[in-house]
Amino acid sequence: MADMSPKKNPMPVQDPLVRAHNFEEVALGYSEETAMKEAMRCLDCKNMPCVSGCPVNIHIPAFIAKVREGDFEGAYEIISMSSSLPAVCGRVCPQENQCEKKCVRGIKGESVGIGRLERFVADWHNAHSEKEVTPPEYNGHKVAVVGSGPSGLACAGDLAKKGYKVTVFEALHTAGGVLVYGIPEFRLPKSIVAKEVETLKKYNVDIETNVIIGKTLTIDELFDMGYEAVFIGSGAGLPNFMGIPGESLKGVYSANEFLT
DSSP states (O other): OOOOOSSOOOOOBOOHHHHTTOOSOSBOOOOHHHHHHHHTTOOOOSSOHHHHTSTTOOOHHHHHHHHHHTOHHHHHHHHHTTOSOHHHHHHHSOGGGTTGGGOGGGSSSOOOOHHHHHHHHHHHHHHHOOOOOOOOOOOSOEEEEEOOSHHHHHHHHHHHHTTOEEEEEOSSSSTTTHHHHTSOTTTSOHHHHHHHHHHHHHTTOEEEOSOOBTTTBOHHHHHHTTOSEEEEOOOOOSOOOOOOTTTTSTTOOOHHHHHO
């Protein structure tokens, strides 16, 4: 039986007087009990409008049904069929403009907290699961990925799960791209990104940092090294300046520079 409460279960957060003095994550995440309660709000719609709002078409009603049953690992497996970065996406996807925007519960109240549930499931898995990742059999094909931001990591994960040998080349010294250098710790902890990267490595994804494609290696050299395809996910690394007096003065930073 669905819970017809018009509002989402509130997200526990750090007290403002405490969080003003640290850089730890503000949102604390659902408990098991709250997650199961929120999952009860899902109507399990036959035509699943939420899925059409998800860029990677996660089977949202199916994973929420598993949460409702208390089968959190089963929920994680359903999400993982479509997404390589659930702990990241559960935090920083704009769900309010995607899956949750199309949620039927949002017509006469608040949508189901799909993003909050995805985050809960991924965090539960990372804290409790001891299941070993079994990489698929190598299919004999090598692919290079330029950039270890969200698109590069997602591409690498999807290909690795299909048996491709993938190498990710990152210009900076830590993998993650904008997830590490563009989103502050209190919004997306670096440890969460590192955990997702470690999971990809278990699928035999190699990550080479401090390699600037175009300078350290060229695209042509990658093909000469046996890579049959190259995915370029170099991101939008350069800021746009406004062209106003004083923006080149010492101590004035673009958002990109400041966040890095």
